[in-house]
Amino acid sequence: MTSALACDPATGADSEVPEVEFGRSIAGFPVARVGVSAFAMLPARDRRHYLATGWRIPRPLTEWRRSDFYGHSGELADEAAFRAKVLEQAEHQREKRALGRRDVHRWVQTPWGVSQGATVYAEGVESHFTAGHGGFKLSAERNRKVHALLRAEVGWYEEDCAWAIVAITFPDLFTRFERRCAERSVRDSWPDAWETIFGVVLAPGESHEKDRRAFHELHAENWIVVSAIASGQQKGFVECVATPGGRRGEGTEERRFLVPADEYAVGRFGFVINPIRHAVYGGPSSFLGWQGRVS
Secondary structure, three states, X not given: OOOOOOOOOOOOOOOOOOOEEEEEOOOOOEEEEEOOEEEEEEEOHHHOEEEEEEEOOOOOXXXXXXXXXXXXXXXXXXXXXXXXXXXXXXXXXXXXXXXXXXXXXXXXXXXXXXXXXXEEEEOOEEEEEOOOOEEEEEOHHHHOOOOOOOXXXXXXXXXXXXXXXXXXXXXXXXXXXXXXXXXXXXXXXXXXXXXXXXXXXXXXXXXXXXXXXHHHHHOOOOEEEEEEEEOOOOXXXXXXXXXXXXXXXXXXXXXXXXXXXXXXXXXXXXXXXXXXXXXXXXXXXOOHHHOOXXX
């Protein structure tokens, strides 16, 4: 993960407790420094803004440039939201240092290759990184404490999502920021386990996976777009390939539709064809795989 704000607790602690410094860049956009981490509120399309991140920019804030930033950490509503994100990161880094994690180097074979380094969170809880990926390794004793619905029998938990299982199992080893990220990740990815473990029912909007299931259950018989391309034959339209319920695989029926370009906006789980507004299309295709085929 490249973003300093990503929900990835495997990065090492800064050498000093970070101080927060806010300012304006040479171009006038808001910037901030937290220890060696750099943040900026950069403009995007449609008057939107996003949080950008950088690392060890040696110059004063007033000399920072857009090219100093490479990470993208999501949209920002306004400058107040930017300041809140920066202060949250400062709190996270201070708490992380107080936890006393130790970086070590030892040869360990992980599911993603040989470990290039590790961070010890506590006895039996280590986070390893390799050239391409990484994750947590729990000792057998620690792993037995993970709830059976979430437990990986081998004790490895990859860094993108499964690290959150470690965090909710051993919350005292993680910062408040990491715990919030972990709780969101488990709700999003394993809603059934979350509901069973904590005795709650997740409402719409509280779990990505549960919302995805509800969407596909609601639209199981509707045509959902699986591929789309700007039409080269019908200007102002998007040529869409759709299947029933958005299903894929051999034997799945496919149809092409024309959707006005200003109407085609993909939602969280796909674009649903309205058969009254969107006509079935059988003409020449802009899809290479459909050229020469009859719909």
